[in-house]
Amino acid sequence: MRWPWEVPARLRRRAALAVVLAGGLLVAGASPTLEGRWDAAPLDPERAAALIRGSTVQLLAFGCNLQRREGTAVAIGPGRLLTNNHVVNGTRLIDVVADERPTTVADAPSIAAFGDVASVTVQGLALAVLSLAPADAAAGSDVLLAGYPSSSGGTGLVIERERVVDYVRGSELSQPGRVMRLDGASRPGMSGGPVVDASGHLVGIVFGNEVATGHALVIPASSLRRMLKADSFVQSAC
Numbered sequence: 001m002r003w004p005w006e007v008p009a010r011l012r013r014r015a016a017l018a019v020v021l022a023g024g025l026l027v028a029g030a031s032p033t034l035e036g037r038w039d040a041a042p043l044d045p046e047r048a049a050a051l052i053r054g055s056t057v058q059l060l061a062f063g064c065n066l067q068r069r070e071g072t073a074v075a076i077g078p079g080r081l082l083t084n085n086h087v088v089n090g091t092r093l094i095d096v097v098a099d100e101r102p103t104t105v106a107d108a109p110s111i112a113a114f115g116d117v118a119s120v121t122v123q124g125l126a127l128a129v130l131s132l133a134p135a136d137a138a139a140g141s142d143v144l145l146a147g148y149p150s151s152s153g154g155t156g157l158v159i160e161r162e163r164v165v166d167y168v169r170g171s172e173l174s175q176p177g178r179v180m181r182l183d184g185a186s187r188p189g190m191s192g193g194p195v196v197d198a199s200g201h202l203v204g205i206v207f208g209n210e211v212a213t214g215h216a217l218v219i220p221a222s223s224l225r226r227m228l229k230a231d232s233f234v235q236s237a238c
Contacts, residue, residue: 042198048144049159051200053099054128056157056193057081058148059106059120060095061088064238072147072193073120074202075127081120082224083192084207085111088118092238096122097148099156110233115176116207117219118192119233130194132228133201133221136180139166143197145182145206145216147190160184162195165215173217175207176226180218185209 061069071087088109096104106122162182195204204218
């Protein structure tokens, strides 16, 4: 059964890979990976989970047409969150909800000039901050994927252990740089959720799934760093 945000596949060179994404279908091909670097000791599972819980929130975005969208965001600086464009673009109100914290209203989102990335600022909500990884995670490395599934029946934040499969060309997915694939799938509501390495660094944010393989698709740290360094975000509102 397809989720409402799945888009039917189209063929390209008889070997299309469909992507579950709010913005439409995109097609991927393989590209080489980069070796991951570690500059801190690995965290034990309990500490890693605590770090993710302290930095990850749920977003309830109410669009200009009053349609509600659910997603996830992660803190990358004091009061600054990263999420997906397709979660918050064209919204009139964004509620920020975190486990055991009061609901807070965010400021109007800022949308990256290219790629499914957006930035949201929120005042008065103390969150832990995740640092970007110094390099993209290597293929075969273990990571943690977190988010607030809309189908979880109110169970709150979910943290799942995944493995990096490989990277594909982002240009064929309307994403900058390259795109990471994980061996498991994300669920509706987890869009914008953090992917964290063994040292507690943010190695990317998830934005969709490949229909053909079920692999979660992630915008990696290298692309996020370039966007943030260039400050290529413009405000979006109704």
